[in-house]
Amino acid sequence: MAERVCVSHDWNHLLICPVCRASLSVTESCAHCGERFEIVEGTPRLMSERAATTVSFPFSSARSVVPDELKRRVLNYAPTNTTGQLPYHMDAAQATALTKLPTGSLVLEIGCGGGQNRTWMKSLGLNYLGTDVSKTRVYAHLQAHGGPDMLADAHFLPIKNDCIDCVYAAAVNEHLASPVQAALEARRVLKPGGMYLGNCSFMEPWHDESFFHMSPNGVIELLLASGFDIDFVYPGRGWHGFKALPRMAFMGPMRSFAVLGNLFNAAYKAQVAFANMRRRSKGRPPHNPLLVDAKVAGAMTWIARKPAAPLTRGNEASA
Numbered sequence: 001m002a003e004r005v006c007v008s009h010d011w012n013h014l015l016i017c018p019v020c021r022a023s024l025s026v027t028e029s030c031a032h033c034g035e036r037f038e039i040v041e042g043t044p045r046l047m048s049e050r051a052a053t054t055v056s057f058p059f060s061s062a063r064s065v066v067p068d069e070l071k072r073r074v075l076n077y078a079p080t081n082t083t084g085q086l087p088y089h090m091d092a093a094q095a096t097a098l099t100k101l102p103t104g105s106l107v108l109e110i111g112c113g114g115g116q117n118r119t120w121m122k123s124l125g126l127n128y129l130g131t132d133v134s135k136t137r138v139y140a141h142l143q144a145h146g147g148p149d150m151l152a153d154a155h156f157l158p159i160k161n162d163c164i165d166c167v168y169a170a171a172v173n174e175h176l177a178s179p180v181q182a183a184l185e186a187r188r189v190l191k192p193g194g195m196y197l198g199n200c201s202f203m204e205p206w207h208d209e210s211f212f213h214m215s216p217n218g219v220i221e222l223l224l225a226s227g228f229d230i231d232f233v234y235p236g237r238g239w240h241g242f243k244a245l246p247r248m249a250f251m252g253p254m255r256s257f258a259v260l261g262n263l264f265n266a267a268y269k270a271q272v273a274f275a276n277m278r279r280r281s282k283g284r285p286p287h288n289p290l291l292v293d294a295k296v297a298g299a300m301t302w303i304a305r306k307p308a309a310p311l312t313r314g315n316e317a318s319a
């Protein structure tokens with residue numbers, strides 16, 4: 001049976017009811033709409049099947065095709081200067097971006113699993129709030145990191161507008177029924193100018209009930225639909241589809257088949273090297289290395305920002 005205790009955290013003042021979006025003074029129930037929330041082994045579960053919204057965003061025919069100029073500007077590997085062991089699933093350039101945040105910045109991790117990034121984030125002097133939909137759907141060795149601070153649905157974040165410095169969501173978006181709604185929520189809770197770091201499956205197998213796997217254009221459109229300024233979109237480093245498909249598809253004694261992925265990747269790279277040789281001999285530039293990687297990327301990564309000036313349209317919460 002769930003405990004009935006009032007849990008107090010230093011981010012308690014940021015909480016809203018996921019149903020009616022009124023401020024929450026305790027995590028057990030909403031004084032405004034009366035919704036009651038479970039506490040799962042000491043962790044507030046600020047989720048409700050009553051939460052509902054209409055997903056809407058502006059769209060124009062100009063976005064039916066991603067302009068080459070936009071692709072040239074955003075399809076680039078973000079710079080890294082991070083050394084040492086990175087946490088599970090962490091991209092080196094995203095780690096670099098996180099190390100540049102001012103001390104005391106609040107990072108909201110969506111889909112934090114076992115909370116395995118908490119210690120690393122705190123070592124950077126960052127405040128950390130980890131959310132997930134469950135305490136137990138990740139591997140046992142990840143659960144040992146303290147788990148989520150609260151359970152929440154990425155489509156209905158129980159968090160006030162404009163209060164988060166950075167939203168971090170790794171390997172999450174492919175598991176969302178409405179990636180646009182979740183990205184709109186990420187933008188809503190971010191401070192103007194706040195950073196949105198994420199990645200999403202591209203050429204990974206269908207896994208863990210995933211919904212939408214995203215190509216480079218898909219990621220760009222998701223970020224534009226949800227009103228972000230895009231800094232970088234790039235393939236997950238070292239995680240090409242030739243590796244991702246067999247690694248995630250073959251199990252048990254068949255796991256060693258994953259090595260075949262390296263052969264396919266080597267053949268693909270050899271093909272590109274040969275094509276580049278021919279291009280150079282004809283005085284043409286080589287293929288763009290990022291596009292070569294993106295064509296077979298296992299996942300796509302992004303660094304985006306909420307615009308500094310607030311947008312005036314209908315998706316803002318009323319709380």
Ligand SMILES: [Zn+2]
Pocket residue numbers: 017018019020021022030031032033034035
């Ligand atoms: Zn409420």
